[in-house]
Amino acid sequence: MNYKDLEKQDKGSVFDTNDAIANLTFNDVGLIPAIAQQHDTGEVLMMAWMNKLSIEETLRTGQVCYWSRSRQSYWRKGESSGHVQLLREMRADCDGDTLLLLVDQQGPACHTNRKNCFYISIDKAQATIIAEPETE
């Protein structure tokens, strides 16, 4: 199986999970971008990176585990803050080079304590901070 071959498959067609993961396109350091979206509101929370093992762990445990490029280690989101992401569904895109994680975010997703990481709005004229950190 490869992602190109899936394009013509009917809705409802099923494939092996191990094949689906093995055929993802990882970059030259073995990572794939993963977008986290709150499953019920549609809010895009953050984007981070996963490797093959963090994808497998996330599916197995139901709790999102990324790969931290800055720390070069597994990043079990919320391990210290408690702001975990419970996985509701993992999706791959048409060419298998991006993941979308539908999650139930506990607490703020952003390390700044804002609900999501995308709080800087940029337009032609100026850039603007559009969100405050949450207060407990």
Added chain:
Amino acid sequence: MNYKDLEKQDKGSVFDTNDAIANLTFNDVGLIPAIAQQHDTGEVLMMAWMNKLSIEETLRTGQVCYWSRSRQSYWRKGESSGHVQLLREMRADCDGDTLLLLVDQQGPACHTNRKNCFYISIDKAQATIIAEPETE
């Protein structure tokens, strides 16, 4: 200005757009990931890559322009298909290494004619095709 310094800024604080763009973190080939989300429904449509000039063009024209890694050229989304993305808002994340584009997608976003690119659901047991191409 750098993104780290923005963390403590109050909501409503404004900055220069050129600074905001210049201080984004581009990867070693000058690209930054950009997530496209339908502005009114919250549907995550696709993820692609932009460089500095495609960001500037997108802000200037109001129509999303990516950088195509496979073709190594500017990719004015919908130029041949008509399935353009009208920009409603561009946002950067906390560390300035990912963009979120709130867009008004015209027609299907995916080259397979599906509404969005994330049509392969992966769980522990199996992977499943969850969307059909749109019919005109």
